[in-house]
Amino acid sequence: MAELVDSLASLRAFVAAADALSFKLAAQDLGLSSSAIGKAIARLESQLSATLFHRTTRNISLTESGVIFLIRARRMLEELHAGEAELAEVAGSPRGRLRVSLPLTGSLFTKAIAAFIAEHPLVELDLDYSDRLVDVVEEGFDVVIRTGDTGDSRLLHKKLGDFTWVLVAAPAYLKKHGIPETPEQLVDHVCLRQKFSSGRVAPWPLRSAPGQHVPVSLTASVIDPLLDLVQRDAGIGCFPEFLVRGGLANGSLRPVLEQEVERSGVFTMLWPASRFRVPKVRAFVDFVSEHVRAEVHRT
Numbered sequence: 105m106a107e108l109v110d111s112l113a114s115l116r117a118f119v120a121a122a123d124a125l126s127f128k129l130a131a132q133d134l135g136l137s138s139s140a141i142g143k144a145i146a147r148l149e150s151q152l153s154a155t156l157f158h159r160t161t162r163n164i165s166l167t168e169s170g171v172i173f174l175i176r177a178r179r180m181l182e183e184l185h186a187g188e189a190e191l192a193e194v195a196g197s198p199r200g201r202l203r204v205s206l207p208l209t210g211s212l213f214t215k216a217i218a219a220f221i222a223e224h225p226l227v228e229l230d231l232d233y234s235d236r237l238v239d240v241v242e243e244g245f246d247v248v249i250r251t252g253d254t255g256d257s258r259l260l261h262k263k264l265g266d267f268t269w270v271l272v273a274a275p276a277y278l279k280k281h282g283i284p285e286t287p288e289q290l291v292d293h294v295c296l297r298q299k300f301s302s303g304r305v306a307p308w309p310l311r312s313a314p315g316q317h318v319p320v321s322l323t324a325s326v327i328d329p330l331l332d333l334v335q336r337d338a339g340i341g342c343f344p345e346f347l348v349r350g351g352l353a354n355g356s357l358r359p360v361l362e363q364e365v366e367r368s369g370v371f372t373m374l375w376p377a378s379r380f381r382v383p384k385v386r387a388f389v390d391f392v393s394e395h396v397r398a399e400v401h402r403t
Contacts, residue, residue, distance in 0.1 A: 117130060178243070203246050206249050212396065219391070224388075246384070270348055285361075290340070296338065298330060344369065
């Protein structure tokens with residue numbers, strides 16, 4: 105039994121160090137000392153007869169063996185967590201760490217997540233905001249929310265709601281620069297654009313002008329600051345309607361080129377089929393989907 109406990113502790117130390125690429129940060133995350141992390145990983149390497157990390161005086165990096173074993177280690181720990189959660193179901197309380205990947209338009213989910221925390225205090229949420237298409241299973245996520253369909257047969261999914269894109273600007277900006285009447289006139293305007301982590305600038309869904317022909321005056325990796333800049337009279341931006349609904353209603357924002365926007369989007373929640381019986385996953389999926397659906401379609 106002691107050997108099993110040591111092996112699990114070594115696995116946790118290895119995954120934490122691989123995620124942080126630092127024994128020190130892994131130690132802080134697990135509440136241990138750096139030397140304890142180093143010793144646990146050394147024991148694991150001895151058991152596996154393989155070197156998992158390249159070590160220098162300044163940093164660590166995974167070896168080829170380490171990269172391969174990390175996938176297995178994550179799966180083993182996830183199965184352990186799933187087993188713990190299923191046992192906890194007897195008590196009827198969702199609990200434990202829940203790893204969730206969210207899109208960069210994360211403000212839509214803030215209200216729902218705050219309410220979920222209040223209702224389920226025993227669940228520890230680990231939120232990862234990203235625009236990339238994560239591998240839910242391989243990267244150890246419990247739930248992922250994205251726009252569009254991933255087409256992954258290993259995953260269950262639930263549609264959260266449709267949304268439309270809207271081009272908006274502040275009245276003061278339009279008064280100073282004029283209102284564009286065609287997409288071609290955007291060349292005379294300050295266009296604030298989102299840029300993905302891949303380096304690609306997100307296109308604007310205009311019928312008459314492909315996204316690459318829209319000027320790029322400023323880019324940001326996160327959409328919320330772009331909206332703040334638009335509200336401060338800095339230029340024109342493209343946003344999901346639910347983000348600008350309040351500004352359009354109170355007149356602090358005005359729509360631009362309304363008839364040119366052609367594309368709608370959809371928010372989808374996905375999770376591994378094997379995880380839905382786990383109370384924390386089921387609770388999160390049911391709770392957040394209900395709250396977000398209401399927010400997306402709120403009028």
